[in-house]
Amino acid sequence: MAGETVFTVARLNEYASRVLSNDPRLRSIKVSGEISGFKRHSSGHLYFTLKDQEAVISCVMFRSAASAMKIDPKDGMQVIAHGSVSIYARDGKYQLYVDGMRASGEGELYRQFLLLKAKLEAEGVFENARELPALPRMIGVATSASGAALHDIITVTRRRFPNMNILLAPCQVQGPAAPAEIAAAVRALQRFPEVDVIIVGRGGGSYEDLSCFNDEAVARAIFASRVPVVSAVGHETDFTIADFAADMRAPTPSAAAELCCPVLADLEDALSGARETAARLASDALREAENGLKRLTGSAAMANPHYAIGLIRERLRAYAQRLDSGVKTALMASEAKLFGRLEKLKALGPAEVMKRGYSIVTDEHGNVIKDVSGLEPDKRIGIQMAGGSASAVVTEIN
Amino acid sequence: MDNISELKYEQAYERLEQIVERMSAAAVPLDELMKLYEEGMELAEHCEKLLKSYDARLEKVSSRALLNEQEGAEDEPEDDEEVPF
Numbered sequence: 001m002a003g004e005t006v007f008t009v010a011r012l013n014e015y016a017s018r019v020l021s022n023d024p025r026l027r028s029i030k031v032s033g034e035i036s037g038f039k040r041h042s043s044g045h046l047y048f049t050l051k052d053q054e055a056v057i058s059c060v061m062f063r064s065a066a067s068a069m070k071i072d073p074k075d076g077m078q079v080i081a082h083g084s085v086s087i088y089a090r091d092g093k094y095q096l097y098v099d100g101m102r103a104s105g106e107g108e109l110y111r112q113f114l115l116l117k118a119k120l121e122a123e124g125v126f127e128n129a130r131e132l133p134a135l136p137r138m139i140g141v142a143t144s145a146s147g148a149a150l151h152d153i154i155t156v157t158r159r160r161f162p163n164m165n166i167l168l169a170p171c172q173v174q175g176p177a178a179p180a181e182i183a184a185a186v187r188a189l190q191r192f193p194e195v196d197v198i199i200v201g202r203g204g205g206s207y208e209d210l211s212c213f214n215d216e217a218v219a220r221a222i223f224a225s226r227v228p229v230v231s232a233v234g235h236e237t238d239f240t241i242a243d244f245a246a247d248m249r250a251p252t253p254s255a256a257a258e259l260c261c262p263v264l265a266d267l268e269d270a271l272s273g274a275r276e277t278a279a280r281l282a283s284d285a286l287r288e289a290e291n292g293l294k295r296l297t298g299s300a301a302m303a304n305p306h307y308a309i310g311l312i313r314e315r316l317r318a319y320a321q322r323l324d325s326g327v328k329t330a331l332m333a334s335e336a337k338l339f340g341r342l343e344k345l346k347a348l349g350p351a352e353v354m355k356r357g358y359s360i361v362t363d364e365h366g367n368v369i370k371d372v373s374g375l376e377p378d379k380r381i382g383i384q385m386a387g388g389s390a391s392a393v394v395t396e397i398n
Numbered sequence: 399m400d401n402i403s404e405l406k407y408e409q410a411y412e413r414l415e416q417i418v419e420r421m422s423a424a425a426v427p428l429d430e431l432m433k434l435y436e437e438g439m440e441l442a443e444h445c446e447k448l449l450k451s452y453d454a455r456l457e458k459v460s461s462r463a464l465l466n467e468q469e470g471a472e473d474e475p476e477d478d479e480e481v482p483f
Binding site for chain 2: 133134135137138145154158161162163164165166167168169170171180181183184185187188189191192264267268270271274275277278279281282285286289
């Protein structure tokens with residue numbers, strides 16, 4: 001066929017090599033597998049293959065990289081190799097150019113972590129997300145008695161709420177005994193009714209140090225907790241199983257203490273704010289009632305002014321006794337005003353009232369007849385009005 | 399009405415907030431308003447009492463209690479489980 005491109009073998013290998021080298025993923029890749037066919041060449045370069053259950057890949061590690069490596073590779077070792085993928089053009093051999101390698105114990109741990117995480121997640125062990133109490137009566141802490149975590153928690157708590165009560169359940173937070181101790185500590189804290197929230201954790205550490213928090217028993221103890229649990233496994237980036245099981249995760253023990261312990265001054269401010277608002281609303285309402293009374297006094301002269309005002313004054317006084325001192329002051333002022341108005345009414349006297357067109361009816365003896373029941377037909381009565389008095393006879397009662 | 403003295407802080411404070419909100423409503427009769435105010439002050443006093451009830455205790459669960467938990471002991475713990483630091 002015309003125009004057909006024919007490659008030489010060398011050119012093909014070179015071309016394929018370039019294609020692989022241009023792939024960014026293949027330029028820097030981590031591969032986990034088991035070492036086999038390990039050979040250390042006299043030049044210092046290492047030749048081996050990495051394999052898993054399904055496949056193998058040839059690997060080369062040059063002397064400079066090999067001498068910088070911390071592990072001593074052997075056949076059968078599980079490793080994570082880092083390097084780039086290319087083709088050895090002469091042999092047409094696709095291989096991994098390893099520039100670093102570590103034992104994949106961590107990788108195995110991580111795999112177990114993922115398995116446990118998936119299992120507990122499916123069981124609902126990570127579903128706790130309870131709200132933390134606004135003010136715990138006591139903060140339970142499950143951590144080492146000698147660690148920095150406890151010190152940090154106490155320091156932060158004291159700063160925010162100086163008299164906060166703390167109950168420590170000491171436990172190891174690294175080593176093989178740690179998981180069982182941590183779980184027991186979390187369970188023990190819940191036996192104390194005053195403990196309203198629990199912090200479980202430790203200060204920072206390596207991935208291995210934190211692995212006791214990647215434990216099923218710890219997760220289950222946290223999940224079963226009667227009160228909310230805040231995890232504080234000092235690691236900004238890696239989440240542990242304990243973090244997932246907790247109601248809330250804090251990046252550090254100090255941060256956990258901040259989540260669990262309110263600032264006393266803030267609570268006091270909020271409280272006095274509510275008090276003041278309530279007092280203001282109460283005194284506003286009283287002032288309004290007083291204004292109502294003012295309107296009433298306009299017409300009170302018609303009946304018995306002492307009586308009408310006295311009644312309301314009595315009621316306001318009863319309220320006043322129930323109010324605290326802040327409002328009392330306002331109330332005293334309004335009462336003083338009321339009293340002044342009452343005195344004024346007194347000063348007016350019946351004569352002043354009569355000037356407005358009212359009269360007072362008396363019997364023969366001069367006793368005031370307050371209502372119609374005091375009248376009898378043909379009875380003689382006295383009438384006092386502005387400017388004088390008169391006597392009259394009742395002819396009809398309606 | 400629950401007994402105010404038995405309320406937890408968050409319960410008491412939440413009710414206090416509700417009371418202030420009710421008191422802010424326009425059409426509350428004076429009598430009811432005064433009752434609300436009175437209850438509000440009781441709640442505030444209770445909250446204040448709770449804030450003052452703390453005594454900076456630092457205590458430790460006894461190692462025996464922790465061991466019991468590890469062994470899965472079901473029996474109720476004794477009263478003297480807490481020990482000062």
